[in-house]
Amino acid sequence: xxxxxxxxxxxxxxxxxxxxxxxxxxxxxxxxxxxxxxxxxxxxxxxxxxxxxxxxxxxxxxxxxxxxxxxxxxxxxxxxxxxxxxxxxxxxxxxxxxxxxxxxxxxxxxxxxxxxxxxxxxxxxxxxxxxxxxxxxxxxxxxxxxxxxxxxxxxxxxxxxxxxxxxxxxxxxxxxxxxxxxxxxxxxxxxxxxxxxxxxxxxxxxxxxxxxxxxxxxxxxxxxxxxxxxxxxxxxxxxxxxxxxxxxxxxxxxxxxxxxxxxx
DNA sequence: CTTCTGACA
DNA sequence: TGTCAGAA
Numbered sequence: 001x002x003x004x005x006x007x008x009x010x011x012x013x014x015x016x017x018x019x020x021x022x023x024x025x026x027x028x029x030x031x032x033x034x035x036x037x038x039x040x041x042x043x044x045x046x047x048x049x050x051x052x053x054x055x056x057x058x059x060x061x062x063x064x065x066x067x068x069x070x071x072x073x074x075x076x077x078x079x080x081x082x083x084x085x086x087x088x089x090x091x092x093x094x095x096x097x098x099x100x101x102x103x104x105x106x107x108x109x110x111x112x113x114x115x116x117x118x119x120x121x122x123x124x125x126x127x128x129x130x131x132x133x134x135x136x137x138x139x140x141x142x143x144x145x146x147x148x149x150x151x152x153x154x155x156x157x158x159x160x161x162x163x164x165x166x167x168x169x170x171x172x173x174x175x176x177x178x179x180x181x182x183x184x185x186x187x188x189x190x191x192x193x194x195x196x197x198x199x200x201x202x203x204x205x206x207x208x209x210x211x212x213x214x215x216x217x218x219x220x221x222x223x224x225x226x227x228x229x230x231x232x233x234x235x236x237x238x239x240x241x242x243x244x245x246x247x248x249x250x251x252x253x254x255x256x257x258x259x260x261x262x263x264x
Numbered sequence: 265c266t267t268c269t270g271a272c273a
Numbered sequence: 274t275g276t277c278a279g280a281a
Contacts, residue, residue, distance in 0.1 A: 022275070041281070043267060
């Protein structure tokens with residue numbers, strides 16, 4: 001009987017616009033959406049005008065604008081003043097899309113690598129073919145050292161999403177080890193040549209086991225009569241521990257000069 | 265039964 | 274942002 005033109009209650013408005021009643025009251029508190037009037041029992045009532053207004057607020061909010069800015073948009077600002085805000089919103093959502101794409105790629109990579117773990121029996125030696133592998137230097141340290149907290153702190157920030165990446169340890173002859181990541185952006189610090197490589201994948205729980213496996217790798221190479229030259233490459237894939245708690249995943253590679261003489 | 269306000273995590 | 278209590 002008190003409905004003059006078919007106004008609706010806050011919960012009806014909420015359902016209509018797919019938001020919570022709490023949110024509608026919040027907008028009111030922030031001074032961007034007043035009810036058409038408030039009725040006898042203090043109920044807020046809303047009409048078409050408020051519905052359109054709320055629709056606008058929701059659009060602006062989707063663009064990532066703060067309630068503060070929305071307030072200005074809907075009151076003071078001219079079309080010319082609002083336009084740059086939309087350009088900014090466009091740039092922001094493009095950035096967000098890129099972020100989500102990266103996220104997607106990493107998840108896909110995880111699943112591919114997981115499948116490879118299941119495929120290859122632990123501890124097998126294989127021969128693999130590569131295209132040239134460009135690597136970007138992260139930092140260098142002594143071969144006897146390991147990647148510890150201090151090293152991480154010293155060289156933090158240079159590599160975004162470090163723990164989603166394959167960390168390449170390149171042990172050269174001079175007793176130093178270079179820490180590299182795969183950076184495809186054209187510029188690289190080290191180019192591992194295309195060709196055949198002896199490969200050994202392994203899982204360890206601590207550094208002693210890792211060192212043991214490295215010795216074993218050398219021994220195996222020598223015993224089989226492989227002619228290996230160049231640095232030893234060790235690839236750490238820390239994210240694979242997601243599948244096997246307490247186990248660290250590494251791959252050892254060494255360039256193979258005489259692949260034709262090799263018998264499996 | 266619905267909404268309001270205020271408080272809290 | 275969701276939830277909850279107490280009141281209207």
